[in-house]
Amino acid sequence: MATQNVLTPQSEDFPRWYQDVVAKAEMADNGPVRGTMVIRPYGYAIWERIQGEIDARIKEAGAQNAYFPLFIPESYLSKEAEHVEGFSPELAVVTHAGGEELTEPVVVRPTSETVIGEFMAKWIQSYRDLPLLLNQWANVVRWELRPRLFLRSSEFLWQEGHTAHATLEDAAAYAMKIHTEVYEDFLNEVLAVPTFLGIKPPRERFAGARNTMTCEGMMRDGKALQMATSHELGQNFAKAFDIYYQSEEGQAQLCYTTSWGSSTRLVGGLIMAHGDDRGLVLPPRVAPIEVIVISVRDEPGVNDACETVVSQLKAVGVRAQLDRGRGSFGRRVTDWEIKGVPLRVEVGPRDLAEGVVSVVRRDSGDKSTIGVSSVAQEVPALLARIQSDLFQRAKDHRDANTCDVASVAQAIDVAQTGFARLSWDLVGDSEEAELNAQALTIRCLQRGDGSVPESELEPDLLCIVAKAY
């Protein structure tokens, strides 16, 4: 029987394909309140793997986890002028509680610079208290105008790091450290998504920051997605919240702070960076199930062999799960493909008679047989291969769809289907407005060698222009 489309093909309607995958892979549902999201177990399992990998890197970078309240006094937001201006339009504000009107409304945090700043001021006395390196895993609320599951929901889950330092140089170096050693490393090594690192042009900066860094990934449709961000906040928040320390010389000095975050949007990016017309394609390192072992027939000899294979895989640390045959074989295969399980092991009587099992890669569809006794040896290597092939495939796709251009007009043309890279000198205010009018944005600024500049004023910078999610 011919395989037919279970999902809308990407080429026909990419946004529709995305929604089909989210629904059919059982990742998430819309919540009852506009813009909210119910994350289903399979989607949440992916998020938990993302959390684990990012959390380990954050701790390796020296930050500690803490937790701050969901509710923030409205007055805190107003303490930093740009910050309040940036976030006011999308705040959810609680005016009534306990059956009474509150004397001061409280906002549901859209981000936590303000509360954390308040407590940093309390906790920091001396230069010996610096740097103070904090992170929290939390939910935040931003009343978005156009929500999309995972990519932009009114409430989302994220980690937000907040640090205070004695000097600008130290703060800048730490923000960069997080950007490369946590975010870039995670995106490349775990999500298998190559990214362009750079700084945001002034107009796209975080509200209250003096510099915003970004990791921009390319989706299968050529659009950009900001996958993580790090901000140097200078002394803006330190001034607003009186974050002072006493220096070695006994002087009161203002701190320099940073903040940095990554969210459940990463799940959306993961879907769009690797997925194909058959559904999700998960890199093994984020896959809750790396290997699905399918019994072709629900009969004792086959089932016993399946269990042996699963336990051998688990013994070498592979996340393997058994699908014992209930329902048709084709149906089960299709379901696991939609869910993006990287490797499928098919165990059936014909193969077993020859002492082998069939192994099929989700990413390439390549099918091979391996001896039952060598499964535990060969599968981990195969998974590693899939991981690196997926990264390479994503990189090839990105590079093939990134073009150097010499004018804004060419950039507008190229950025319809990919990234355009051009000299930042060519883009003034009116050119930027021209791009924006075409639904294009400057995703980031880079040096010629692809490294991250310190400011937009450096000479000879390049900018990457694209449509974005």
Added chain:
RNA sequence: CGGGAAGUAGCGCAGCUUGGUUAGCGCGCCUGGUUUGGGACCAGGAGGCCGCGGGUUCGAAUCCCGCCUUCCCGACCA
């Protein structure tokens, strides 16, 4: 929030123009049986405030008004 489209069973849709008995179809779901190497088949069955509220009418899924939600394109954004 502006422009467009749409809300009828879990999902996808027909019916509405021209109001009229018990509102249909496909997939899915349940039961039994036969199946299982790429979305199986047969038989039986369950499941509906036709998005919400109001109006017109003897009578509304159908006509009118308001609202809500979802999707697409913008502005905002992780």
